[in-house]
Amino acid sequence: MIEAVDLTRSYQLEGVSVEALRGVNLTIGPGEFAAIVGPSGSGKSTLMHLLGCLDRPTSGSLRIDGVEVAGLNDTQMAELRNRTIGFVFQSFHLLARTSALENVALPLVYRGISRNERIKRAKAALEAVGLAHRLDHRPSQMSGGEQQRVAIARALVGEPAVLLADEPTGNLDTRNGAEVMRILDGLDCTRIVVTHEPEVAAHAVRQIHVRDGLIELDTAT
């Protein structure tokens, strides 16, 4: 599913080269639930951006769903993100003045799917996260937990092969956080959660510890 070989990523910061990732080798299979943990500055966010095709590696190879990311142009990357990856962010990232239904349907707009079909699928995705009664609500009219569930519905509406969650419980209280993790537990696509909370990481079967741009510990090996 995901295959990273000798992955590096360095940035130029005011003329100084900073190596965020220094050679990561990683294979995550279909349906696996993995947690990437590590302190801030460890490179776990950089790794997540690479796995999410939001960024390109400096060197090394990254194959997602059989496609080599390094050789893609912007448009191909966008299409890969649209079809293969679902994102869940810490701060939800919902469009403020837009209903839950329209928010969830948004990825399908960029896939060129007709409006009726989008509405149908978005409804089903919201029902799956228990928000059938919140279709026309705006983010401001919902609780944090509900907003994150809308975001999960949006990530899943396109039936992606990989779900990437960046600190999904970071802005939620314990009860809502648990609800979000329970939903993630119940999915069967490949799930990667980036977190620094041990309780959240404990939901995942596999723990990948990142430190100083390298994988320090991987419970799968």
Added chain:
Amino acid sequence: MRRYEAFSMALEALRVNRMRSLLTMLGVIIGVLSVVILVSIGTGAKNAVESEIAGLGSNIILVVPGRLTTGAAPTQSRLNLQDVAHVRRVVGDPAKVTVSLQSGETVRVGRTEQFATIVGTDENLPNIFERPLERGRYLSETDVDTRRRVTVLGAEVADKLFGDIDPIGRQVSISGARFRVVGVYATVGATFGVARDAEVHMPVTTAQRLLGISRINGMAVGASGPDEIEPLQGRVLAALQERHPGDQFSAVTQTQLLGTIGSILGMLTGVLAAIAGISLLVGGVGVSNIMLVSVRERTREIGLRKALGARQRDILLQFLIEAVLLTTIGGTIGIALGVGGSLLIQALTPVPAAITWWSIALAFGVSVAVGVFFGVAPARRAGRLDPVIALRAE
């Protein structure tokens, strides 16, 4: 993404920021409004002048001493009635040549005074110019030959001096001499700012004696058809050069006047439109500015859309359509207000305003172009944002 999706997204964004959208449009609205109104006024003025010239009569050649070019000093006339007689022979048809001698004098009836342009002319005037009578008769050949003190009044002069009374057969006093009114002209309006209704006509011979001079200001020749104008022009000029060697004379036709004045007014209209176009440009800069603000404000939204699979061109299209919508909606409102304003000006003021389709089409086309031109830079910036950086934006 389909085209109409980008369209409805852009429309939604404008709707959400209603006040800002309206204020941004205002620049374009004012620009388009002024283009439409100023072009209407310019065109209206041109039409009015052209119809004035056409209203003089047809196939007229005006002969005056000196050179009729801009910047040339007025020339003291050396033309006299012998020259007119000579031109009559050259033209062949004496009835198609008339003369003009002008002077400003006060006309008096009892205690009522009116300043008027005294025009000394002859019986051939109505053969050449469109100058219908309201009542009475034109000057006659005998009036001219015998220097009769008779006069034909312009409509305005007759009205000011006599009001409701019929002036025919009554006396007016001009420069201390008494004249009998034999006719009154119908209202003809102004030509080149010359109020022809404020003229008082008398036999040219009488006028010469009254003013104590023997010259005339100029003459007018009527050609029998449009094809006759040019050869006639040459013959008349040649005849005058022969009698006054070394002097300059000009013979202008209506077509030449129309051409000159038309091009001056056309230029004026162009300048007005260009000035209005500058305000449209300023409006475009406003659109560009607001679009840049909008892109910055919605950086996180752009990052999210990209994460969800929006391509560069999807984002670019969304923002470009937003900018073009701003200017086209603004342009349409501006056109509506401009047309309304032109109609209002036409109805409420003496300024002639003629709405032209080309100015409306141009204003609309320019609004669209301004939207594309000023929208493209912010839209490209939005499209090129790095999703990682955009998602982190505050």
